[in-house]
Amino acid sequence: MPPRRHSGVPNTRRKSAFRPEIQGLRSLAVLMVVSYHVWFGRVSGGVDVFLLISAFLMTLQFVARFEQRVQVSLVKHWLHLFRRLLPAAVTVIVATMLATFLFLPRTRWLDIIQQGWASLAYTQNWLLQSQAVDYYATDHSLASPLQHFWSLSIQGQVFILWPLIFVVTAWAARRYRLHYRPLLVYVFGAIFVISLGCSIYFTASNQAEAYFDTWARLWEFALGTLVALILPGLRLPRTVRVVLGWVGILAMLACGILLNVQTAFPGEAALWPTLSAACVIAAGQTGSALGVDRILSSKLLVKLGDNSYALYLWHWPVLVIGLAWSGKEHAGWLSGTFIIAASLILAFLTTRFLEKPWREWKWPEVNRRRSALAILLCAAVCATPLVGWRFGIDSEANGLAAHSPKDNPGALAMVPGFVSAGAPNAPLVPSLTALPDEWPKGLEPCQDLPGSTEDAYRTQCETPGDNAERTIVVFGSSHAYVLATPFIEMAKEHNWRVVTITGGFCPLSGGADPLLPPGCADFIQDEVKKIIAMKPDAVVTTSTRAGYSDTVPEYFDPGWAATAAQLTEAGLPVFAIRDTPRFDRRGATAGPDCIAAHPDSTADCSVPMADVFDPVDPTLAVRDQLPAVHFADYSTYFCSQNVCPAVIGNVIVYKDSNHLTGTFASTLTPIIEKDFLAFTGWKQS
Numbered sequence: 123m124p125p126r127r128h129s130g131v132p133n134t135r136r137k138s139a140f141r142p143e144i145q146g147l148r149s150l151a152v153l154m155v156v157s158y159h160v161w162f163g164r165v166s167g168g169v170d171v172f173l174l175i176s177a178f179l180m181t182l183q184f185v186a187r188f189e190q191r192v193q194v195s196l197v198k199h200w201l202h203l204f205r206r207l208l209p210a211a212v213t214v215i216v217a218t219m220l221a222t223f224l225f226l227p228r229t230r231w232l233d234i235i236q237q238g239w240a241s242l243a244y245t246q247n248w249l250l251q252s253q254a255v256d257y258y259a260t261d262h263s264l265a266s267p268l269q270h271f272w273s274l275s276i277q278g279q280v281f282i283l284w285p286l287i288f289v290v291t292a293w294a295a296r297r298y299r300l301h302y303r304p305l306l307v308y309v310f311g312a313i314f315v316i317s318l319g320c321s322i323y324f325t326a327s328n329q330a331e332a333y334f335d336t337w338a339r340l341w342e343f344a345l346g347t348l349v350a351l352i353l354p355g356l357r358l359p360r361t362v363r364v365v366l367g368w369v370g371i372l373a374m375l376a377c378g379i380l381l382n383v384q385t386a387f388p389g390e391a392a393l394w395p396t397l398s399a400a401c402v403i404a405a406g407q408t409g410s411a412l413g414v415d416r417i418l419s420s421k422l423l424v425k426l427g428d429n430s431y432a433l434y435l436w437h438w439p440v441l442v443i444g445l446a447w448s449g450k451e452h453a454g455w456l457s458g459t460f461i462i463a464a465s466l467i468l469a470f471l472t473t474r475f476l477e478k479p480w481r482e483w484k485w486p487e488v489n490r491r492r493s494a495l496a497i498l499l500c501a502a503v504c505a506t507p508l509v510g511w512r513f514g515i516d517s518e519a520n521g522l523a524a525h526s527p528k529d530n531p532g533a534l535a536m537v538p539g540f541v542s543a544g545a546p547n548a549p550l551v552p553s554l555t556a557l558p559d560e561w562p563k564g565l566e567p568c569q570d571l572p573g574s575t576e577d578a579y580r581t582q583c584e585t586p587g588d589n590a591e592r593t594i595v596v597f598g599s600s601h602a603y604v605l606a607t608p609f610i611e612m613a614k615e616h617n618w619r620v621v622t623i624t625g626g627f628c629p630l631s632g633g634a635d636p637l638l639p640p641g642c643a644d645f646i647q648d649e650v651k652k653i654i655a656m657k658p659d660a661v662v663t664t665s666t667r668a669g670y671s672d673t674v675p676e677y678f679d680p681g682w683a684a685t686a687a688q689l690t691e692a693g694l695p696v697f698a699i700r701d702t703p704r705f706d707r708r709g710a711t712a713g714p715d716c717i718a719a720h721p722d723s724t725a726d727c728s729v730p731m732a733d734v735f736d737p738v739d740p741t742l743a744v745r746d747q748l749p750a751v752h753f754a755d756y757s758t759y760f761c762s763q764n765v766c767p768a769v770i771g772n773v774i775v776y777k778d779s780n781h782l783t784g785t786f787a788s789t790l791t792p793i794i795e796k797d798f799l800a801f802t803g804w805k806q807s
Contacts, residue, residue, distance in 0.1 A: 145427035146418030147402055148175055150371070152430040156437045156465065158378045160458040165387065166378035167395030169273045170342055172434075174396045176277055177284065177346030178403060181306075184288040185350070188302050194292070196285055201493035203281055207431075208497060209480045210472050211274065212504040214435040215241055218267045219507055221439065225447045226267075227718040228554035231515065233266065238508050241271035242501060244278030251334040264446075267439035272334050274435075279336055280343050307351050310344045317341035318390070325389030338388050342396050349400045356404065363405040367414035370401030432469035432477060440465045519556040522549060532789025533759040535771030550717075550774055552785045557714050557774070560783040562607045564614075565622060572648070573625075573641045580625035580645060585610055590619035592659040592804070597622075597649065599629040600781060601702055602664050607787035608794045609662060616804075621658065623649050629701075630663045632681010650685060654692040660802055661689050662697045665741045665753060669704030669734045669780065676701070678740035683747055690750035697798055700741070700755045703734040703766050704780040713779045717768055727768035731761040752801040759793065 154168035187194055215238050222234045240249040250272050291309055295302040317340040324332035332338045358366070377395045386392075407415050417423070426433075441461050445453065453461055486496035529548035534540060552560055565583035573580050579600070594613070596606040603624040613620045628642040635642065653661060663686075667677045689696050705713060716727035741753045760766050760775065768775055770786065777783045799805075 141407070142419040142424050143405075143407060143415040144175060144179070144403060144418075146415075146420065146423035147399065148172070148430045149423040149426040150374070150418065151175070151399070152433050153426075154375065154378065155434060156462055159437065160441055160453050160461050161455065162378070163452050164378050167374065167381070167387075167392070168378075170388070170392050170395045171374065171399040172273065173277065173280075173339065173342040174346035174349070174399050175403075177280070177343035178350045180281070180284055181288075181347045181350035184285065184292075185303065185306070188288075188292050188295075194285075194289055196289060198490060198493070199285055200282065201490055201497065202487070204278075205486060205493055205497050205500070206477075206481050207274075207278070208500045210432050210435055210477045211241070211271075212500050213472055213476060214432075214439060215268065215504050216507060218439040218443070219511065221443045222267065223511075225443050227715050229557050229714045229718055231511070231555045232558045234268065235508055235512050235515075237266050237268040237271070238504070241268050241275070242504050242508075244275040246271040246275040247273075247334040247336060248275070251331050265442050267442040269442075270434070270438035276334075276336050276339050280340070284343065284347070303351050307348065310347045310351070314341045314344035314348060317344060321392075322389040325386065329387075329389075333388060335388075342388070342392065345396050345400065349403055353404060353406075358404070360408050360410060363408050364410050364413045366401045367405030367408065370398045370405065371414050374398035374402070429466075429469045429473045432472040433465055436468040436472070437462070437465040440468070515553070515555045518553050522551045522553055525549070525551065530773050530785075530789075531771040532773035532786050533756075533770060533793060534789055536759045536762060537793075544772065548772055550769060550772055552774060552783055554714055554718055554774070557777045557783065560777040560785060562604065562610055562622075562784055562787075564610050565606070565620070571623070571625070571645070573645050580628065582621065582623050584621040585613050585619055587613075587617070587619055589617075591617045593619045593621060593656075594660050594662060595621045595623060595653050595656065595658040596662045597630065597653060598624060598663040600624060600626050602629070602662070602699075604782045604784070604787055605662070605664070605699055605702070605790075607784050608791040609798075611788060611791045612795050612798070621656075623653065629667060629679075630665075630682055630685055631679045632684050635679070646685065650688050653689065654694065658694065660695045660697060660798075662699070664701045665698040666701045666739070667704075668701040675732060675734055676736040676740060678743075683744045686748055686751055690748060695802060696748075696751040697801060698741070698751055698753050699794075700739060700753070700757055702780075702782055703729075703760055703776075705729060705734065705776070713768070713776055714774060717774060724769045725767065728765045731757075731764045731766050734766060735761065752797070754794070754797055756790065756793065759790065 148171075151168040151171040154166040154171075158164045158166035158168070184194070186192075219234065219238060222231065226234070237246060237249060240246040246268065250269065287309060288306070291305055292302060294300065295305050317337060321332065321335075321338035321341060324335060324338050374395055377398065381391055381394060402414065402418070405413065405415060407413075407419070410416070441453065444457070444461050444464075445451065448457070450457070480500075483496075486492045525548060526544065528542075529544035530551045531540070531542070531544065535542070564585055566586065568581050568583035571580040571582055590613070594609055596602055596609060603622055606620060606622050609618075609620050612618060625639075625642065625645050627639055628645055629638075631638065631643060631646055633643050665678065665682065667679070669675060686696050686698065713727075717724050720726045735757050739753070739755050739757075745751075745753055760770070771789065773786045773789060774783055775786045
């Protein structure tokens, strides 16, 4: 049925009046979010209600403007909107940066800076999607204190998209003399159906990414818009509306308790809280003493609704930083109550003394230029410390890099007879703040390989240079990728080319392994064929898997030999390195967070060698079968006297719980180079 034609008569009677029960509903939604996060460590569905309400109110605004024939300036609308949203958001971002500097480990600073930029630019959801963050992790002390900006980012994106749709649809309605509301119902009905279908599929295939995906969330906004469009035509009896309101509220409150949102949102399961909220909105103001709107319209909830935006902004960083400072994994009833109380106080102060005065400031409303300047000023308050903080971190890293190599010998300190020639009080390298960047340098360009996803990185990279004398392929897991660092440094000296073909937690294996990501076996076999066709001069990989489980310190895949034999039978020499230590299954005590907590006693971060290595190298059983494979064991450069330190030769060994820092890997270069040249028979350049 096509949309009815526009009559051309404006409807001046229909007005967008304040509805206190919706303000109360907004309050209830934020209380759900806060209480479920703080006390229960669960996701409530309250955010989904927020998304629906924001679209509902925006729709009322734009439809009223059209029907009253008010000219809409998109630029002016966007400037006015973001000028109101930014002050509270910037305040929380800046305060979170300060709290991070004071209370969180230095190892997390770079990540917070990155998320600060993403939060300011309303792209936090895309950043978290690319990182495939576990939003449901029970240990909130390890979460990002700015992680909750994902929903505000999606809202910001929709606040740009929705007005465009309203304006274009309004133009089409006037141009073709069509009724505006029915036309909008068709448009947003299509968005609802398509987005919900995509959301259900995406959630089933990759829920961690789907949770932060804009397109997978558009249907929630579309539902709010459809409710606003259809609601004026509904004529429900008061009794029905009273029942509808209570059913909606009770269902909304029960959502986070009864639904396992960890594996279901934002697919069809998210219809539960959004349809529940739609029922409450449809119930409206019943005028009945038994109606739920009487509670939602109370002064307390309406007043809290005025502070709901700031409360949402504050509760998560207060929770995360409070838990990190206290060393707890989750809040108890008492500590949780303090966290909620602190968040409420901060929200009230932010709304009363910052957001409200800024909103009522008349100067920026004079013209667009002033509005834009006000927004830029507000953004600069956040951008300045972000830039300055990053500059300070980079300056520190550059300063440490300029230190004499004698001050930081790294693995060379484990060579028998080593005598330190460095300054006694030289600082550790790399700096704790620079650890996230401690991956191999000089590998460009990189390309994703088939089967690569955000949680299963499979890439091929290489060092520049078309006239290399030899080509070395580094093949296997991310541990092999880190061990490419010594070969990259050798390549610079000897005019070699290094190609890395690696997959996250996808080591050289002989078949399917339930502990490895899906598709690893196929990935390894496909790349073996490609490497053979490439005909490199040598292949470097890892042999064992260290720290395999809590009961098995080191594992050697029985099928590894067959896969390695495919390479050697093709005439490719294989240099196989015993795996580097792994602590993530054993408390990660040797990780950088331990060093940050014990800066003056890093020996406390050491772990027993028996936790990560077998007493005897497991590859000894197959060495005679593979004469073209050189099995290199460098475990003595990571552990001494049955202990594996977190700092060796004044160098931090691990960037996280299982990867070497690029700095420490580079100190292995002369050690590995000697063995590699002896194995290949290649002459020194």
